[in-house]
Amino acid sequence: MRTILYYAASVIMFLIVLVILTIIVYHLKNRRKEKKYQNQKKKWEHYLFKYLAEEINVEEAALKLNSNYFYLYDFIKPYLKNLKGDDFEKIKQLVKENGMNKFFLEKLEQGRKEEKIKAAVFLGKVEEKKALPLLEIYLDSDNKDLQTVSIWAIADIGEQRLFFKILKIVLKESRFTFEILTEILIRFGRDICGEIETFLKENFYQENKLEVILGVPEYQALSLFFDIFGYYRYHPGVQLMEPVLIPEYNNEVLIHIFKSLVKMEYPVDKDLSVFLSHDDWVVRSQTARYIGVINADGYLEELQVLINDSNWWVRYYSAWAILKTGNIDVLKDIIKSEKKGKEMSEYVLAQNNI
Structure with missing residues (x-):
């Protein structure tokens, strides 16, 4: 019995040591990889900034940024996301010149699942229309991750021919919130x-x-x-x-x-009066807000009533609309006379430094 326990304990200790060694090796490997990337990143930044400043041309920049494309993907991604206008167009020209587009088009077709996903994201960001045939096929993929990145990529490219096909997909998928649906669709332009x-x-x-x-x-x-x-x-x-x-x-x-x-x-x-008395407080609040935005006349009486609404946002936008429609004296009178709505009137005036 002792022999069995000794043997079992030895196996467990061996497995624990093996796990620890694996973690250490993995950690060291990642640190080495990160250090290598950071060193490369500094070199890339130097030449990218020179290119964007038009100190070197696209051919020269492409020669300096043409090593491991997956490393380069991580480096270039923030610039594709945040740059606009001429600088964005320059980045698109650069990655096309240095072969990244061609590389990721091949990965989109023949790569592993993770590579296809990364390729779809990249090709969407650079608005590569050559990717559209494969991206359209992946809209019917059983792999939800690949389907999702293909949806975003097509939207980024702005292929209006596929708008309603994508719309039908995203409307039926519960994983897309209303906010995400809107974000996807507005990317079509x-x-x-x-x-x-x-x-x-x-x-x-x-x-x-x-x-x-x-x-x-x-x-x-x-x-x-x-x-x-x-x-x-x-x-x-x-x-x-x-x-x-x-x-x-x-x-x-x-x-x-x-x-x-x-x-x-x-x-x-x-006539917006019927919406100011609507049973949904969001409708009431947004109507009051709209009245203030367009500076609409004729709703002062209803807005004064809504300053006492049970919902805070209705009270706020009603007082705000009274102010925006040029009836500041009404709010001051409510405060001076200590009428209902005094607190909100004071809040809105203070918020607008009045």
Whole structure:
């Protein structure tokens, strides 16, 4: 029995030592790899900055940034994400010149799963249209990670032909929140607003087929579309929002309409009083906010009532709208007379340094 216990203890000790040694070796290997990367990064930064400053041309820069492409991927990724305008175009030209695009196109087709994912992200960031045939195939992949990066990549490239195909996919996937859905779709660029406008005119306003085509409730699709209109300040979209801007319509859609109108700062020919008395506090608050943004007249009485609303945001935006519509004396009178709404009136005036 003692022999068995001794043997078992020896095996356990051996395994523990083996694990510890493995961790140490792995740690040392990573440190060596990181040190090598940091040394290389300094050299790359030197030549990249010279290139962006036009001290060397793209051919010279490409010769200096043409070693291990996976290391280079980690180095170049922040610049692709954060640079805009001419500098971004220069980075695109550089990675094409030094062979990165070709390398990752090959990995997208023949690489391991992890390499395909990295390739899809990179090729999307550099807006490489040659990647589109494979990315479109991967939209039907059983691998959700590969499918997801392909969706983002196609959106980054801005391939409008695939907009509605991607829309149908992301609307049905519970892993995409509303905020992520919006972020994906706005990456297609402002021109997608015209596509959405045409789609809605044909499939909602002439004959309502939204749920049949997209496979989700009508309000989800409209909320998403109206958000995109708002993000791009697409004023023709207001004509599509106005017909459903009625108190009886879905609350979510009304909320997204008002949020979009606030971004556009665009007045509509509607009586907003019915929305100030809406049973949804978000609708009430966003309506008050919108009134302040467009400096609309005729709602002072309703706004004074809403300063005493049960919801803080309704009270805040109502007081804020009174201020923005030029009725500062009303807020001062509420404070002086110690009427209901005094606290919020004081808060809004102080917030605006008045």
